[in-house]
Amino acid sequence: MDTVFGIVAAVVALVGLLVALGHVGYLAMLNNAAKQRGAAGGSTADYVSGRWKIAGGTTAVAALGLLLTTGGVVPDILGLLLGGGAGLAAKQALDATRTQFRSP
Numbered sequence: 001m002d003t004v005f006g007i008v009a010a011v012v013a014l015v016g017l018l019v020a021l022g023h024v025g026y027l028a029m030l031n032n033a034a035k036q037r038g039a040a041g042g043s044t045a046d047y048v049s050g051r052w053k054i055a056g057g058t059t060a061v062a063a064l065g066l067l068l069t070t071g072g073v074v075p076d077i078l079g080l081l082l083g084g085g086a087g088l089a090a091k092q093a094l095d096a097t098r099t100q101f102r103s104p
Contacts, residue, residue: 016087
């Protein structure tokens with residue numbers, strides 16, 4: 001039973017890490033597009049520069065959660081909570097960023 005829980009915890013933490021990395025990738029893509037626009041993309045570049053801390057923090061926490069899932073039951077629980085929570089926070093931050101720049 002411990003093995004099944006460990007696998008589930010690792011999958012949840014891995015999905016959380018992938019979501020956090022997706023947020024980082026979206027910000028990188030948005031930042032690149034803003035730099036290509038020059039002065040017209042200045043406000044977008046400023047917004048993105050303020051969001052890097054959130055993206056980096058959620059990615060670091062999700063990675064820590066994934067690393068914790070290699071231990072026993074207690075680290076698996078902590079890894080599941082950290083990885084899943086970081087994934088949810090990254091998803092909310094990604095949705096907020098996408099809403100900010102959604103074309104009408």
